[in-house]
Amino acid sequence: MDKKYIVGIDGGSQSTKIVIFDLEGNIVGEGKENLRPMNLAEGVVVEHPSDDLWESLCVAAKKAMDQFGVRKEKIVGIGLGSIRCCRVLLKEDGTLAQPIISWMDKRVSTPYVHDNPEVKYVTSTNGYLTHRLTGEFKDNIGNNFGQWPVDYKTWDWSTEEEVLENFNLPREMLFDVVKPGEILGHITKEASLKTGFPEGVPLIATTSDKAVEALGAGLIHDTSAFVSLGTYISSMVTGEEMPKDSVNYWGIMSSIPNKYSYEGYGIRRGMWTVSWFKDLLGEKISLRASYQGISEEEYLNEQAQHVPAGSDGLMTVLDWLANPWEPFKRGVMVGFNAHHDYRYMYRSILEGIAYTMKNNVTNMTNELGKEIEEVIITGGGSNSDLFMQIFADIFNLPVKRNVVNGSASVGAAINVAVGLGIYSSYEEAVEKMVKVKDIFSPIPENVAIYKKLNEEVYQGLTNYTDKVLEKTFEILHPEESD
Helix, strand or coil, X not given: CCCCEEEEEEECCCEXXXXXXXXXXXXXEEEEEECCCCEEECCCEEECCCCHHHHXXXXXXXXXXXXXXXXXXXXXXXXEECCCCCEEEECCCCCECCCCECCCCHHHXXXXXXXXCCCCEEECHHHHHHHHHHCCCEEEHHHCCCCCCEECCCCEECCCHHHHHHHCCCHHHXXXXXXXXXXXXXXXXXXXXXXXXXXXXXXXXXXXXXXXXXXXXXXXXXCEEEEECCCCEEEXXXXXXXXXXXXXXXXXXXXXXXXXXEEEEEECCHHHHHHHHHHHHCHHHHHHHXXXXXXXXXXXXXXXXXXXXXXXXXXXXXXXXXXXXXXXXXXEEECXXXXXXXXXXXXXXXXXXXXXXXXXXXXXXXXXXXXXXXXXXXXXXXXCHHHHHHHHHHHCCCEEEECCCCHHHHHHHHHHHHHCXXXXXXXXXXXXXXXXXXXXXXXXXXXXXXXXXHHHCHHHHHHHHHHHHHXXXXXXXXXXXX
């Protein structure tokens, strides 16, 4: 029997990745293209320059298809995943009316403002990329999270006039929507020429980027938690219904139709902070890493392994991007001594991420009355054995790492496999396509240190630092403090 293959598209905030899988979840081709630096202006604007999301998809796809070779006609489907919470404004012909507005832009946290007469449609990144790939004006409903008039019971747009008015988005400005696993359209001849994807292949819906990543990581059991180490670091557990009046988490549509994921609070510019620190160190670290024939990240992880758990009292608060309602927030490193060098600072950042996610997951699961028995971690940061061990020690739970750590592409492929009937259920598809690489177990002496530092120091740290930062903000930005 001829082998069949599936393409998973993983559009992120920093790059676009295209991965080609066989039906057992093995990678047989891949391509990646970094996005260009975002346009920043006025402390509010964060936009993707030009047509960067589409152009990067085309370049990454060409790389993957060139690597894949002549087997392209055996591709049976393409799963589309892309960044959530962005806002894409399109003209009547489906071209961009202005650059794509990033999820980090303050404008996306408020209802749409009708200030551009050229705008005919308001859609998500998935809706826009669907149009470029298929010519259809369709989107997956699950990627419309935040300032969108979604009916979470019907998995469709709300039909209530009050809801549409509150979000300032009349129905005629919205694309038609489908559920995960359903067909968005088929690859056009024009898109085939630009990407290398076979013409006529079905494009399959996923859901929001974090939910499809959770599916690709294998988050289907009630006793598992999932942490995604991306530009935005998030955590999730599974759910059966959309929650009401939750405090420490919120519900989103799962990548499994008619199911939900519960998402705890995360870290904005999470792994971005690690990249920022690496870039801050500059040429010195680059040269040392190059001399050893390893990456800068590998060099930093190797050096930080020699720093004791707790970084000898150096702690990092990961508020490098403040929420709109807390503009005074800033990143903080506290507890310096003369011997604290870049190794301590780096490990402190990793520990700060793990402390924050441990506390956020605990708050969420306590409110839900859930007990978790393992943590699944994905994203580029999971390549670090040190980081994985820190997570295991701070969570005091086994931490699982999969063979494919960029799991959004796996999740997109799973949506294709189930949507096209290759596997009869999501449980079967996860069993066949998600492979565990290794599991990190807690080290008891580190667990004891981290537990005390977290509960007696870290959890209360911002009670003190926020007061100082708020006063500083009032002095420097009096016009925003009223």
